Amino acid sequence: MAKITLKNLSHSYVSKQNSNEDWALRDINIDWKDGGAYALLGPSGCGKTTLLNIISGLLRPTKGEVLFNDKDMTSLNPVERDIAQIFQFPVIYDTMTVYDNLAFPLKNRGLSEIEIDTKVKEIGEMLELTSTLHNKAAGLTADGKQKISLGRGLVRSDVNVIMFDEPLTVIDPHLKWVLRSKLKELHQKINRTMIYVTHDQIEALTFADQVVVMHEGQIVQTGTPVELFEKPKHTFVGHFIGSPGMNILPCDIKNGQITFEGKILPNKINTMKNNFKITQVGIRPEFINFSKDGIEVKIKRVSDTGRHKVVDVECRSGNIKILANSSTKIPSGSAHISFDQKYTYAYGDNWIIE
Amino acid sequence: MNKTLNQKAWFFVIPVFVLVAFNAAVPLMTVVNYSFQETFGSNVFAWEGTRWFKEILHSERFHASLGRQVIFTFIILLIQLPLGIGIALTMPKKGWGVPVCLILMSMPLLIPWNVVGAMWNIFALPDIGFLGNSLNSIGFDYNFTQQSGDAWFTTILMDVWHWTSLVVLLSYAGLNSIQPAYYQAAEIDGASRWDIFRYIELPKMKKVLTLAILLRFMDSFMIYTEPFVLTGGGPGNATNFLSLDLVKMALGQFDLGPAAAMSLIYFLIVLLICWIFYTIMMKDEGRA
Numbered sequence: 256m257a258k259i260t261l262k263n264l265s266h267s268y269v270s271k272q273n274s275n276e277d278w279a280l281r282d283i284n285i286d287w288k289d290g291g292a293y294a295l296l297g298p299s300g301c302g303k304t305t306l307l308n309i310i311s312g313l314l315r316p317t318k319g320e321v322l323f324n325d326k327d328m329t330s331l332n333p334v335e336r337d338i339a340q341i342f343q344f345p346v347i348y349d350t351m352t353v354y355d356n357l358a359f360p361l362k363n364r365g366l367s368e369i370e371i372d373t374k375v376k377e378i379g380e381m382l383e384l385t386s387t388l389h390n391k392a393a394g395l396t397a398d399g400k401q402k403i404s405l406g407r408g409l410v411r412s413d414v415n416v417i418m419f420d421e422p423l424t425v426i427d428p429h430l431k432w433v434l435r436s437k438l439k440e441l442h443q444k445i446n447r448t449m450i451y452v453t454h455d456q457i458e459a460l461t462f463a464d465q466v467v468v469m470h471e472g473q474i475v476q477t478g479t480p481v482e483l484f485e486k487p488k489h490t491f492v493g494h495f496i497g498s499p500g501m502n503i504l505p506c507d508i509k510n511g512q513i514t515f516e517g518k519i520l521p522n523k524i525n526t527m528k529n530n531f532k533i534t535q536v537g538i539r540p541e542f543i544n545f546s547k548d549g550i551e552v553k554i555k556r557v558s559d560t561g562r563h564k565v566v567d568v569e570c571r572s573g574n575i576k577i578l579a580n581s582s583t584k585i586p587s588g589s590a591h592i593s594f595d596q597k598y599t600y601a602y603g604d605n606w607i608i609e
Numbered sequence: 610m611n612k613t614l615n616q617k618a619w620f621f622v623i624p625v626f627v628l629v630a631f632n633a634a635v636p637l638m639t640v641v642n643y644s645f646q647e648t649f650g651s652n653v654f655a656w657e658g659t660r661w662f663k664e665i666l667h668s669e670r671f672h673a674s675l676g677r678q679v680i681f682t683f684i685i686l687l688i689q690l691p692l693g694i695g696i697a698l699t700m701p702k703k704g705w706g707v708p709v710c711l712i713l714m715s716m717p718l719l720i721p722w723n724v725v726g727a728m729w730n731i732f733a734l735p736d737i738g739f740l741g742n743s744l745n746s747i748g749f750d751y752n753f754t755q756q757s758g759d760a761w762f763t764t765i766l767m768d769v770w771h772w773t774s775l776v777v778l779l780s781y782a783g784l785n786s787i788q789p790a791y792y793q794a795a796e797i798d799g800a801s802r803w804d805i806f807r808y809i810e811l812p813k814m815k816k817v818l819t820l821a822i823l824l825r826f827m828d829s830f831m832i833y834t835e836p837f838v839l840t841g842g843g844p845g846n847a848t849n850f851l852s853l854d855l856v857k858m859a860l861g862q863f864d865l866g867p868a869a870a871m872s873l874i875y876f877l878i879v880l881l882i883c884w885i886f887y888t889i890m891m892k893d894e895g896r897a
Contacts, residue, residue, distance in 0.1 A: 313793050333797045340797050342790040348808040359808075363799035407798060 257323040257415035257448060259310065261285040264319030266305055279305045280472045283319070287450075287465075292442050294451045294463035298495070302472040303452045307418055310450065312336045323415050339408030340418045344425055345400035349393040353384055356392050357406045364411070378410045381441065398430045409441065416448040423458065435461060456496050468492050484539075485598065490605045493537050499565060502543075504572045506536040506601070508608065513601045516550050516570055521596050524608045531603035540565070540578035542595035545586060549593035557585050568592065643869035661870035671871065673846065674854040675878075681761075681850060682829045685768050689825060690818070692769070693776025698810070700781055711781075714774040722771075726838025729767040733839075753840065757847030760840050764848050767835055772828065776821045783817035784810060819890040823883060830879055851875055 264283040272278055280302045287293055295303040308314040310321060312333040321328045328336050339360075348356050357375045366374075379385045382402045387395065392403055401422060408417050419438075423431045439462060442449050451462050459466050460480040467477045468491070475489035476482075487493035493501030507514040508531060511524050515536050552568040552575065559581065566577040566585055577592065579585065601608045644661055646654040665671050700710045717725070735741035735752040740763075744751040753763040787809065795805050833852040836842065842849035842857070849857075855875065859868035 308793075311793075311797065313796065333793075334799045338797065340793070342794060344788060344790055346788075346790050346794040349812040350808060359800070360798040363801070363804070404794070407794075 258289040258325075259285070259287040259416060259448065259450075260320075260322040260325065261306075261310070262320040262322065264306075264309065264316050264321070266302075266309060266314065266316045266318075275472075278472050280309075280316075283474055285467065285474070285477070287448065289324075290446045290448055291465060292439075292449045292451070292463045294453060294459035294466045295469060296453060296456060296459040296466050296495075297469035298454055301469040303454075303469050304420055306469070307340070307420055307450065307452050310416070311338050311340045311418055313340075337411075337413055337415050338418065339411065339414045339416075340420065341401075341404050341408050341422045343421045345397060345404045347392045347395075347400050347403050349391075351392055352389050353392050353395070353403055354379070354388045356403050357384075357410050360407055360411055374410055374412070378406045381409070381444075382406050382437070398426050398434065401426060401434070405438075409445070414447065416450060419449070419451045421453050422451075423453075423455075431458075438462060456498075460496075468495065470495075486600070486607075487537065488607045490535060490537060490602050493539070497539060497541075499540055499576045499578070501537045501539050502575045503535050503537045503602070504570075504575065506534055506572070508534040508601055508603060516572055518550065520594070520599060522599055522601065524601050526603075526608050528603070528608075533602075533604055535602040535605075537600045537602055538594045539598060540576040542598040543575065543577045543592050544595070545577075545579075545583075546591050546593040549591040551589060552592055553589050554585065554587055640869045640872055643865050644873055645866075647866050657866060661867045662874070665867055665871045665874060670854070671874075674849055674851050677847075677849065678830060678851040681765070681832070682826060684765055685772070685829050686822065686825055688765070688769050689773045689776050690822065693773050693821070694780045694814070694818075696773070696777045697780035697784055698806075700777070702785065711778070714777050714781075717771050717774050718778075720771075722834035723838050725767065725771050726835040729763065729770075729835070730839050733763045755844050757844055760844060760848050764836050764839060767839060768829065768832070771835065772825060775824065779817040779821045780814055783814035787813045815890075819887070822890075823886065826886070827879060827883065830882075 261283050264280060265278055266280040267278045269277050275281065283306060295306060297303050305314065309316045312321075312328070312331055312335070316329065319329075323336065333340075348359060351359065354375055357378055358371045361371045361374060375388075376385075379388050382405060384399075384402060384406065387399065392400065395403070405422070408414070423434060426434060435458065438449075438451075442462075451459065453459050453462075460483075464479065465477060466480060466483055468475050468483065468489075470489070470491040476487065476492045478486075483492055483496050487496065487501060490501070490503050493503055504515065506520075508524070508526075509529055511526065513520040513522055513524065513536055520536070550570055552570045554566065555569050555574075556567040558565045558567075561581070563581055564579045564583065564585065566579055568575050568577060568590070575592070645657060645659070647657050648654050696714075701707055720728075730738075732738045733741045733753050735745055735754070741751055741753070750756075751759050753759040791809050791813075792805065795809060800808070831852055832850055833856070836848050836850060837853060837856075840848045842853045852875075855868060855871055858864050858871065
């Protein structure tokens with residue numbers, strides 16, 4: 256068990272870095288508490304697997320340090336770091352039985368037969384593999400195999416951290432729910448630091464206490480699922496999290512005032528900086544209401560999903576999505592909308608201005 | 610259901626039928642025909658029943674060449690498989706070394722078989738050949754044209770040179786298809802290099818190795834051209850393998866009946882061994 260600190264971590268797969276694009280990771284700083292459940296969330300290619308492999312020791316970072324319990328681990332290999340990692344595709348030893356698969360990491364660390372036996376049986380029970388323990392591992396279904404990979408990670412009691420690299424990709428949708436809740440349950444039971452990498456926001460938000468959102472090799476926001484939803488610090492978080500994502504529209508920011516569609520929004524921002532390249536206003540579809548006066552829009556399309564309605568409207572600055580209750584009466588033709596001031600944010604060059 | 614009946618499609622199958630008939634069925638049936646009859650040429654045949662089969666099965670000459678054949682195949686499999694896997698494991702996985710190694714490995718496979726025989730014949734000549742001359746000059750009494758041990762040594766060395774590449778290329782393809790996650794997981798599990806080979810690489814190579822063993826078994830069991838050019842089956846009968854013996858009987862002595870019976874027995878042996886072998890190797894596949 257360990258707390259994990261990443262200090263000024265950068266990584267590049269090319270030997271000479273000329274621009275930001277040559278870096279797979281840039282200036283990563285993270286402090287993770289012992290026993291926490293964390294998720295790394297981001298689209299494919301954002302660097303989350305690279306980051307995971309650096310933490311596990313499969314990759315050496317180009318710059319920066321990896322600390323476990325304040326001890327420098329940067330140059331140690333995965334065995335010395337004592338970590339467990341579960342991969343996207345189930346990794347099993349085909350010729351071994353389920354039992355031998357689970358016992359393998361323990362045998363390699365020289366544990367006695369009796370210790371191995373109790374540990375393997377305990378994990379087998381936890382993952383509901385007891386009945387197949389003496390079958391050949393190769394004969395199992397994809398989720399059974401992934402459970403074995405999971406088991407090999409959990410079987411060692413001394414691991415500093417257990418890492419999951421999109422472990423549910425190959426699992427059938429209905430089993431995803433089962434395994435996901437199993438993971439959550441395991442985390443509460445064994446209370447070890449767990450890091451979960453995924454591009455699926457639902458997986459990240461249900462598994463983790465703290466979600467780290469990554470975008471183009473950088474961390475754009477770290478927070479609880481609620482924080483990420485209510486106050487995105489970067490426009491990327493805004494439209495990546497939530498379905499549909501945040502509306503992000505061009506606006507003017509001058510002398511601490513936000514001007515959108517010719518109207519000054521009531522939000523106060525504490526910056527007198529006027530020289531942003533891009534200035535935008537962000538509002539989630541959930542926090543827009545129809546009103547008597549306000550911003551004039553044209554209703555383009557209403558789709559009823561059963562639980563709520565998604566309304567596409569058009570204003571001069573662009574298209575806006577509105578999420579309304581199923582019972583809300585949607586005006587036709589043109590209408591006026593207003594933003595909930597509490598959840599309206601200004602973004603300068605994609606970062607939040609407060 | 611109103612399907613129009615149209616039998617014209619059969620015409621498209623005719624070329625295949627004709628082709629297969631001419632290159633497989635007709636020759637095979639001719640051999641079967643010969644094997645039950647005696648002929649003295651000019652198309653005069655006399656029915657002999659199973660006489661040739663009985664003769665061949667009880668002939669010491671057949672037993673001897675079959676024995677030599679089995680030993681030869683066994684030895685070259687024993688050398689080429691481990692060697693091939695070993696070379697494949699040490700070959701680079703990326704960079705400029707990959708095409709270089711692949712081309713070097715394919716070279717022996719591209720050389721016509723009789724050229725391989727001729728090359729090795731000259732290479733191994735005790736007086737002027739590089740191999741033969743070098744061996745003699747460092748004190749070995751080497752002469753593959755007169756000493757049967759040396760003839761075997763040279764034939765096996767030639768076959769290893771010629772065909773190990775096939776095992777290498779197949780193993781290399783098998784190794785390259787293993788996902789990197791397997792190696793990473795093994796690293797995390799604390800597996801040794803031997804464990805990785807034993808539990809990951811070897812099981813993942815099972816299919817290509819089955820193929821390699823089958824191909825190498827069949828080819829070496831039917832080897833003809835290279836020893837024909839290299840030793841001609843000699844000295845004496847020392848390297849007189851099955852197919853060499855068969856050709857001697859059929860074309861040298863013109864004993865068409867016994868030779869036909871021998872071909873059929875030969876064919877059945879190859880078929881039987883391949884089938885047994887394949888069944889054993891694929892036993893677990895159904896469950897996997």
